[in-house]
Amino acid sequence: MPPARDLVLLVTHSADHYTVDRVAEELSERGVRALRINSDGFPAELSLTSSLDGEGGEVLLRTPAGEGVRAAEVRSVWLRRMVPPRLDASLDPAYIDSCVRESKAALEGAMDGLEAAGCRFVNRLEADRVASNKLRQLRVAREVGLEVPRTLVTNDAARVRSFFEQVRGHLVAKMLTPLTWSMSGGQPFVYTSAIGPEHLEELEEGLRFSPMVFQERIAKARELLVAVVGGRCLVGAIDASGSSAGQVDWRRARPDECRWTKGELPRDVAARLVRLMSALGLVYGAVDFIVTPEGRHVFLEVNPGGEWGMLERELGLPIAAALADALVSGGGSP
DSSP states (O other): OOOOOOEEEEEEOTTOOSHHHHHHHHHHHTTOEEEEEEGGGTTTTOEEEEEEETTEEEEEEEOTTOOEEEGGGEEEEEEOOOOOOOOOTTSOGGGHHHHHHHHHHHHHHHHHHHHHTTOEEESOHHHHHHHTOHHHHHHHHHHTTOBOOOEEEESOHHHHHHHHHHTTTOEEEEOSSOOOOSTTOOSOOOOOEEEOHHHHHHHHHHHTTOOEEEEEOOOOSEEEEEEEETTEEEEEEEOOTTOTTTSSOGGGSOTTTOOOEEOOOOHHHHHHHHHHHHHHTOSEEEEEEEEOTTOOEEEEEEETTOOOHHHHHHHOOOHHHHHHHHHHHOTTOO
């Protein structure tokens, strides 16, 4: 008799806390085993074998504690975050890049093998990768009827200067890809920043090293962070207008300057957002909106691995429970 599919893998990294613990607790309450897998522990601590023959394939994980897990035991996988491995300091620097690359390929191959074995993913690795394309997000968001800001991605300083004139000096800059790993921080982070006339001359030098995203700066009444899980929208709102540092990016505000409150989305905006998630193939995503003083809801981005712990911790929003339901029942699958 084949083993029961009674295990959920929580794939994250060793510096990630609270959110993983909360989902594990919710799974336990549903009578489902949860096993945390720290992706940065492979290959130094975690043993992983993928095999393929004429009859099919198999994936075998062995944890640092010696527990062995086969694909046939795994019901679903919360692919919260996969990060580069922690490599031994004694490794010759000439081999670091290749070891990181090979480890990443083996781990992604194992995830693919688990999916082929019938495991449900929140989110699928390929969906995460495709949905992380910020320009694609904005195009699809516009197609489903969401309002998006005027956007430019470039390393051409002349185009930025022209765009600056088009938006009458109301311009912000941000990165194409997120750099943080978890709520606990500790990793490099580039905030959204306002661009003024004094910054335009500096751009040419900086854009030689990296392109950036430039967007029209939208007037804010408040900002929304929406955790979308299987078609359910759980909304937090924040007003950082009273913070000189946090007006452009609320994450720069001091903790005493603004607080999360419960928010809501108009039904039509929520419906369009759910259609966007489905079109991107995502079960879960953290979505940023600006609500303008006139009440318009402007979509900024969806982060397939975005943080939500502060919304559950400070507002009691049942995001961990929604994720556990999606992992156990498969409800809301794109």
